[in-house]
Every structure is written in structure tokens, then in C-alpha cells.
Amino acid sequence: MKYYLSLAFLFFVMNLWAVKPTTNPEDILQKFDESSIIIDQELEALQQINQKVLEENLDYTSLQASDAALVNDLNLSSSVDIGILKGDSDKPLGIPGFVWGFCLGLIGILIIYLAMDEGPERKKQVRNGVYGCLVGVLLSVLLQVVILSAQ
Amino acid sequence: MVKCKLLLIIIFGSAIILQAQKFTHFSADFSIIQKNTLTDSSYLIVGNVEYDLSSDLTHYAIQFPEKKFWEFKDSTLTVYDSLHFRESIDTVGAIQDYSLFRKFLTEDFSDFDLEREQFSIDSVEKADSTVLIKWKAPPYIEFIDVAYTQKVKGKLKGVIFTDVDGKDFSKSFFEDYVRIHDKDIPRKIKSYFQGKEEEIFRVIDLRNIEIW
Numbered sequence: 001m002k003y004y005l006s007l008a009f010l011f012f013v014m015n016l017w018a019v020k021p022t023t024n025p026e027d028i029l030q031k032f033d034e035s036s037i038i039i040d041q042e043l044e045a046l047q048q049i050n051q052k053v054l055e056e057n058l059d060y061t062s063l064q065a066s067d068a069a070l071v072n073d074l075n076l077s078s079s080v081d082i083g084i085l086k087g088d089s090d091k092p093l094g095i096p097g098f099v100w101g102f103c104l105g106l107i108g109i110l111i112i113y114l115a116m117d118e119g120p121e122r123k124k125q126v127r128n129g130v131y132g133c134l135v136g137v138l139l140s141v142l143l144q145v146v147i148l149s150a151q
Numbered sequence: 152m153v154k155c156k157l158l159l160i161i162i163f164g165s166a167i168i169l170q171a172q173k174f175t176h177f178s179a180d181f182s183i184i185q186k187n188t189l190t191d192s193s194y195l196i197v198g199n200v201e202y203d204l205s206s207d208l209t210h211y212a213i214q215f216p217e218k219k220f221w222e223f224k225d226s227t228l229t230v231y232d233s234l235h236f237r238e239s240i241d242t243v244g245a246i247q248d249y250s251l252f253r254k255f256l257t258e259d260f261s262d263f264d265l266e267r268e269q270f271s272i273d274s275v276e277k278a279d280s281t282v283l284i285k286w287k288a289p290p291y292i293e294f295i296d297v298a299y300t301q302k303v304k305g306k307l308k309g310v311i312f313t314d315v316d317g318k319d320f321s322k323s324f325f326e327d328y329v330r331i332h333d334k335d336i337p338r339k340i341k342s343y344f345q346g347k348e349e350e351i352f353r354v355i356d357l358r359n360i361e362i363w
Contacts (some may be wrong), residue, residue: 035322
């Protein structure tokens with residue numbers, strides 16, 4: 001029993017040590033150097049492409065013709081995406097999915113589905129649209145009941 | 152005598168204003184390379200950028216992967232096609248406030264503008280030519296706990312932001328400095344961002360830098 005308790009205590013202490021962020025200045029300075037190297041490593045293939053584009057003054061079509069495998073492997077974009085700069089780019093016209101569903105019902109959900117790229121954000125907005133649609137239907141039913149009971 | 156003093160004040164005052172507004176334009180050729188682990192996609196954008204401090208206008212002339220023109224002014228981004236016909240206008244928020252080019256031209260770059268953002272110095276460690284500063288985030292920025300800046304020989308080498316869970320979610324590194332007039336400008340800016348599901352690696356290379 002004592003053995004298991006000691007093991008549990010050791011495990012607890014090791015966990016504490018593992019999650020504690022480092023505040024040692026030398027460790028932090030090392031983190032600066034290592035992180036910079038990791039970024040270089042992650043982008044090494046893209047740097048090669050960059051050099052080639054600059055040296056040979058290539059456009060996207062020429063690059064794709066000469067280095068098709070690399071371009072496909074990297075999934076290199078053929079257009080300039082400004083999506084990350086736009087406010088509320090993760091919702092159609094910046095309007096939340098719930099509002100689309102609430103106001104336009106099934107058509108609203110369809111708009112969300114067609115307007116957004118496939119991915120977790122589309123799923124989330126479609127789900128919110130369904131909730132909006134349900135709340136809209138419930139409210140209209142409730143309103144009808146209230147009106148009918150008042151007559 | 153009074154006239155003479157006034158004249159001196161005007162002359163010195165003008166000199167100070169001229170000194171403060173000495174450089175108002177930044178121009179460079181650039182390459183941006185970026186990789187996003189969530190979408191498994193990458194970007195290479197090559198072109199030229201010009202920044203005008205007096206009108207706070209940033210103009211990008213993009214050559215690769217397609218010819219486009221971007222203009223950032225206040226909180227709007229206007230996109231023009233290759234023939235300079237307007238394609239779209241979007242609201243992008245106050246990103247001009249965080250423009251690196253503005254920081255290059257003003258004196259805010261040495262501490263990444265953290266002091267202006269109300270970060271407070273928690274500790275300073277010095278060793279040889281390196282200075283490591285730990286900054287505490289202001290209470291209004293709830294998700295950031297601390298930031299670390301590293302300066303080598305007085306030049307900002309990097310900044311790391313740590314969230315309240317101790318995760319280094321944003322890192323930027325400034326390398327390969329060149330001195331133009333009295334300004335030290337980094338020619339390589341590396342950055343890393345870790346979101347909930349994605350990691351973004353980015354390098355900006357600047358070439359043929361001019362300021363005037």
C-alpha cells in the first residue's frame with residue numbers, strides 16, 4: 001500500500017513539474033534560438049521555391065510546370081488569400097449562423113453550407129443555423145398558440 | 152531680446168519637429184512564405200510594399216502567385232486586380248496600428264511597442280550583449296500572461312507571448328538587420344502562431360529596403 005502511495009505521490013510531483021512553465025532566463029534564451037531554427041526547418045521547402053521564383057522570375061504556371069510534385073506536396077496556393085485579414089470571415093457576410101437559421105430557416109442553413117468552405121467552422125455555423133431555425137419555428141408555434149388561445 | 156528668444160524657440164522647435172518626422176516612407180521588395188498545419192496549405196507571396204506614415208497608407212503590389220494590389224488605409228483593405236480595377240473593399244480592423252513598417256519608422260520597434268500597450272516590466276536579465284526582459288500583460292488583455300523580449304546589442308531579436316496556461320502561443324524573431332540612415336531594420340521576420348487547432352509558420356524576407 002505504502003509503495004503504491006509513494007508511486008502516486010511521485011507521479012503527482014512529476015506531473016506538476018511537467019506542466020510548470022520554465023522561467024529560467026537561460027532556458028528562455030534557448031527557447032528563442034530553438035524556435036527560430038524550428039521555423040526555418042518547417043519552411044525549408046518553401047524557401048527553396050521562393051529562391052527559384054526570384055532567380056528565374058517565374059509565375060505560378062511556370063513554377064507548376066517545372067516543379068509540379070513539390071507544388072502539389074506543399075499544397076501551394078495559386079491565389080492570394082486575404083481571408084485571415086477579414087473581420088468575421090468565418091461567417092457568411094459576417095452574420096452568425098444562428099441568425100441565418102432564425103431568420104431564413106432551412107434556406108438560411110443552405111446559404112451557410114454553400115457560402116462556407118468545408119471544415120470545422122462550417123459545421124459549427126451550420127449547427128448554430130439549425131438551432132436558430134428550431135428556435136424560430138418554436139417561437140412561431142408559440143406565437144400562433146398564444147394568438148389562437150386569445151381568440 | 153524677447154524677439155531673439157522667440158526666434159530661437161521657433162528654430163529649435165522646427166528642428167525638433169523635422170527630426171521627429173524625418174522619415175515618413177518605407178519601401179521594400181518582399182517575400183512572404185507561410186504554412187498552416189490545419190489546412191495543410193502553404194503560401195508564397197512576392198511583391199513590393201510601400202508605407203506612407205503621413206497618410207498611414209500601406210500599398211502592396213503583389214507579383215506572385217497572381218498580380219494584385221492591396222491598399223490598407225485605417226481599418227479597410229481595398230483589393231485591386233492586375234489592371235488596377237477595384238475588386239473588393241473589406242473591413243479588417245485596426246491592423247494598421249500594428250504595422251511593422253510604422254514601427255520601423257517610429258521609435259516603437261525596440262520593445263515591440265509593449266510599453267505603449269501597457270505591458271509592465273517584471274524583470275530584466277543582462278548577460279554580455281543580451282538583455283532579456285519579462286513583461287506582465289495589462290489586465291485588459293486577459294488571455295496573455297507574460298511576454299519576453301530579447302535584445303542583442305540593442306536590437307530586438309525576438310518576442311514571445313505566453314498565454315495564461317503557460318503556452319507560448321506567439322513568437323516573432325527579427326534577424327539580419329541592416330542600418331539605413333539612423334534606423335536598424337530587420338530583413339528577416341520569422342513568426343509562429345499556435346491557435347486552438349492550427350499552427351502557422353511564417354517568414355517575411357525584405358529586400359532593397361528604402362526609407363525617406
